[in-house]
Amino acid sequence: MSDDSNDRPARARSARARKGPGGKGARPRREPDPSTVGLAARRAAVEILGRVVTGRRPLDDELRETGGHSGFAALAARDRALVRAMLGTALRRRGQIAAILGRLLERPVPEKTGIVLDILHVAAAQVLFMEVPDRAAVAIAVALADADDRARRYKGLVNAVLRRLVAERDDLLAATAQPWRNAPVWLFAGWQKAYGEEAALAIAEMHLLEPNLDLTVKADPQGWAERLGGTAIGGNTVRLARPGGRIEALEGYDAGAWWVQDAAAAIPARLLGDVAGLRVADLCAAPGGKTAQLAAAGGRVTAIDISARRLERLSQNLSRLGLSAEVVAADLADYEPAAPFDAILLDAPCSATGTIRRHPEVAWNRRAEDVASLAAAQALLLERAGGWLKPGGRLVYCTCSLEPAEGELVVARFLAANPNFARLPVEEAETGFSGLVTAEGDLRTLPVSLPREPRQDGGLDGFFAARLVRR
Structure with missing residues (x-):
């Protein structure tokens, strides 16, 4: 096609444009059809x-x-x-x-x-x-x-x-x-049984709110809170009102000063204590927030996950943060470490009902039978991971589930079957918050765990974590 033929449509459009809205031959302006806009x-x-x-x-x-x-x-x-x-x-x-x-x-x-x-x-x-x-x-x-x-x-x-x-x-x-309407009957009934009517209603109500954005910073949480217009809460977490733009545009992203991680999700890694110089396994590690915590604390981390695609994201995050870990794509059912680990963090696959405020679809694409099958798989993973721990080593088992069948009951059965393991109770000061330690000494966060104070009313993800030691 010649240059002249390419130019003709452009000239024709210009001629129509010159006639203007009142010119001869101008087309009448039409209002957008509401059935097609959007x-x-x-x-x-x-x-x-x-x-x-x-x-x-x-x-x-x-x-x-x-x-x-x-x-x-x-x-x-x-x-x-x-x-x-x-x-x-x-x-x-x-x-x-x-x-x-x-x-x-x-x-x-x-x-x-x-x-x-x-x-x-x-x-x-x-x-x-x-x-x-x-x-x-x-x-x-x-x-x-x-x-x-x-x-x-x-x-x-x-x-x-x-x-x-x-x-x-x-x-x-x-x-x-009524808030209970926005949870399936089986799920809300479980919360009633585990936490009581008042707490169950408060959880359902919290799930209606858009959550805050939580960042885990490498250092100086108070300083980063001031820079980003947020609030320092619970250890190294900075809580922000949900930003309107892209997270990547926030100060400190390119410099690798922080990563996105709910304040509750940041607690389990801290329960391993001082891991500097220790050989640490992060099991079911992707997308890598806990791996980053352990690496930033000086641990020699092996991050293992079954999903190679999710591990790519983990590796990208570590690269941005200037942190390193051994990254292994493997099914834990087949994996065998070369030597026992000093410490292990097992964030087991679960129903994720503790994350409904961030992932509202979870309430509707989970089934009651999923919890039972996941609990059985979690028990097998905990049993297997326990065999990879050195004597005297610590193992933290955690799930982002509100269901006791995936948390408290899994650990109780494991301890009953493994007398060479004992619970090492969590201290309240280790959590960075108050009121999150159960009578048994485990961590249990609920979406309503944080007090309703300015900039903290977005709650927490629901987590369970137990710290075990091999005798």
Whole structure:
């Protein structure tokens, strides 16, 4: 194609532009169609919601800009932020939204794939809890149903339900405001049994709040708190209000002065004590916050994880932080160390119910039977790790779960079966907080563990940790 032909479309556009809005031949300006503006973002949110809840996929995996949901990755930054907000709201409020939709639907939607309910949940999240114009939320939901072969026959239902939702919003919200609605029955019942009715309700309420951003700093937490406009809490943690921009843009990121890690997640590594010069194993190590802690404390760390992909991220983090560790991709069922370790940190794979405030999908893509199967696997890992410890060495077993079956009960059974191990009780001063040590001497944090003080009302992740010593 010649240069002249390439230039013709540009000249034609310029000629139209010169005529201006009042010129001869000017096209009338049209208002954006509310059924198409934001359609791609809502479609991505609906598809991701189905993959997370029905497909039981981690939300973070879907929201990666590379390797995640293709529709999400193709969106502009502003629309990606909108998708995150819609999904966060739809998942944090999923139980309440389901109760409201149940009041508006005369009978369950028979559509098999769940796409209609996903459309309704995303739209309801906007109408009930977000500053989105009602007309836009309803129109786009109907357009999404009309564009999907599975949902098209239900577009009238979608329209009717959402219009009624708009009309009856205040009454519906008031009738379904109880915090327990936003946790599955089996999960909330377990919290009631373990921690009591009042604490269970407080946990469910805390899960509705966007958490703070916690950073573990290598040194000078008070100084970094002042630089970043945060608060120094619990050891080397700096707590920030959630920043609006990219975390990588914060001061100290490029210099490797800190890494992202919840304040509760930073406690278990400290329970190993002084590890300087010791040979330390970090088992199930990725993404590497605890590895970084142990390496920064002078330990000779071997970081082991079954996921080579997650270990790549761990290695990248260590490189940025100027820290080093031996990184091993291995299944712990097959792994054998060359020699026993002086200290071992086992952060066992678990249901992760202690992280619901950061990962709200966990409440909805876990099942009661998952806890039992995970507890059995955790017991095997603890038994195996115990055999790799030197006499006199310390082993910290921890999980980011609120379920005693994955924490207290695993350790109790291990100690009963292994008289050559004993519990070394945790001292309150070691945790950096107050009120986190159980009567047995273990660490137990809850989302409501931190007092509701300024800049500390984001709570903590739920963790259990026990410190054991080989006699």
